[in-house]
Amino acid sequence: MLDRSPESPRVLLARRRPGHSLEAPFYTSPEIFDLDIEAIFFRHWIYVGVEPDVPFEGDVMVVDIDRASILIVRGDDGVIRAFHNVCRHRGARLVHDEKTSVGKLVCKYHAWTYDLDGPLLHAEHMGPEFDTSCHGLKPVHLKSVEGLLFICLADTPPTDIDEMAAAMGPYLAPHAIRDAKVAYQTDLIEEGNWKITMENNRECYHCAGNHPELTVPLFEYGFGFSPESMDEAKAKEANRYACMVTDLHGEWEGAGFPSREIEHLADRVTGFRTERLPIDRAGESQTLDTKAASTKLLGTLTNPRMGGLSFWTQPNSWHHFMADHIVTFSVIPLSPDRTLLRTKWLVHKDAVEGVDYDLKRLTEVWIATNAQDGDLVGIQHSGVKSPAYEPGPYSPYTEGLVEKFVAWYTGRLSAYLG
Structure with missing residues (x-):
């Protein structure tokens, strides 16, 4: 049973002040880290990758979430499934590389062999009474949302x-x-708690002073701003952005591309938000010149000026979809003070590197931005360990979405603890 000390999770949740950051133990306590794994990452839908991670039959991807290891595999029938990466004999891990291609899933230890859709095919020396049908791989719930892969361990x-x-x-x-x-x-290891990584993503209060590359294509005003603190030049820019949102939403939706905001970050178990936002200057892509990084556009898109579709999910992902490429981000906790940020860049399957796209141009904005954010996560985590730290107030103008993440998180912990 959880203790009732002043820093027990129940007590901390009960005294959490809305509109303020969390108390230090939420970021530093091993007990709360373990609770996060059990209550959040083992019970909710977790974004882990994309269907193109396993493009062909026999392709396998391994995702580790704390002590759980999961196989994502495309079967001979073309269907993608998820299984626990554990042999049903004596528990050895089946696949050790993050990505590989196999004909069958064969345990290195005693050669128990599984079909790609899970059944045990072969187990030598087990005797005539042994029933292979009772020892298939244990499945994991998997859902593809238009090619984005989510798993749930519950x-x-x-x-x-x-x-x-x-x-x-x-x-x-x-x-x-x-x-x-x-x-x-x-794969970037950030020296901070996973919630700090997520909070940092949910605001652009910090963007102007820390992200010179990202603020070329991205308007910081898309995350809110304080009108009374803006000088005339900034107010003019904010107004230009607001007009672009109105005009482009009408243009894009008139062409059949939904663009307006849907926001359910704090009022659903599977929280999410989306909106198609303008890109500045050339308006084509999140690149340093704001022009498309790939000349071969995605799907059947023909207009490169489709802005950037943002899609966020609780508890661990965000994504940017442009006409020419996609960038996806997944956050996986490693320890109370270490977090894996995994970023993938996707282009059309027929696009050829060096012909249709230049890899440096494709990736340089978010490689720089991730490194900058990783530094910010580290300095915040080092600060919340100080005895002087106490929860500070969020900006009502620019950190409202941070509050929604924290409200979702504390709500899900409270529901778990009853």
Whole structure:
């Protein structure tokens, strides 16, 4: 049973002040980290990758979430499934590389062999009475949302992912994730708690002073601003942005591309938000010159000026969809003070590097931005460990979405603890 000390999770949740950051133990306590794994990452839909991660029959991807290891595999029938990466004999891990291709899943230890859709095919020396049908791989719930892959480790996963999928389908479908390929992937270890990584993503209060590359294509005003603190030049820019949103939403939706905001970050178990936002200058892509990084556009898109479709999910992802490429981000906790940020860049499956796109141009904005954000996560985490730290107030103008993330998180912990 959880203790009732002043820093027990129940007590901390009960005294949480809305509109303020969390108390230090939420970021530093090993007990709360373990609670996060059990209550959040083992019970909710977690974004782990894209269908193009396993493009062909026999392709396998391994995703580790704390002590759980999960196989994402495309079967001989073309269907993508998820299983626990555990042999049913004596528990050895089946696949050790992050990505590989196999004909069958064969345990290195005693050669128990599984078909790609899970059944045990072969187990030598087990005797004539041994029933292979009782020892197939243990399945993990998997849901593809237009090619974005989510898994849930709970016995009974939240059902509202179907509502999210229905709402997001028209937004995501034009970008044809299933007809894309992963052009590049980076894994960045941030020296901070996973919630600090997520909070940092949910605001652009910090953007102007810390992200010189990102603020070329991206308007910081898309996350809110304080009108009374702006000089004349900034007020003019904010007004230009607001006019662009109104005009371009009308233009894009008139052409059949849903663009207006849908926001359910704090009022659903499977929280999400989406909106198609303008890109500055050339208006084509999140690149340093704001022009398309790939000349081969995604799906059947023909207009490169489609802005950037933002899609966020609780608890661990955000995504940017342009006409020419897609960038996806997943956040996986490693320890109370270390977090994996995995970023993937996708282009059309037929796009050829060096011909249709230049990899440096494709990736340089978010490689720089991730590194900058990683530094910010580190300095915040080092600060919340100080005995002088106490929860500070969020800006009502620019950190409202941070509050929605924290409200969702604390609500889900409270529901778990009863």
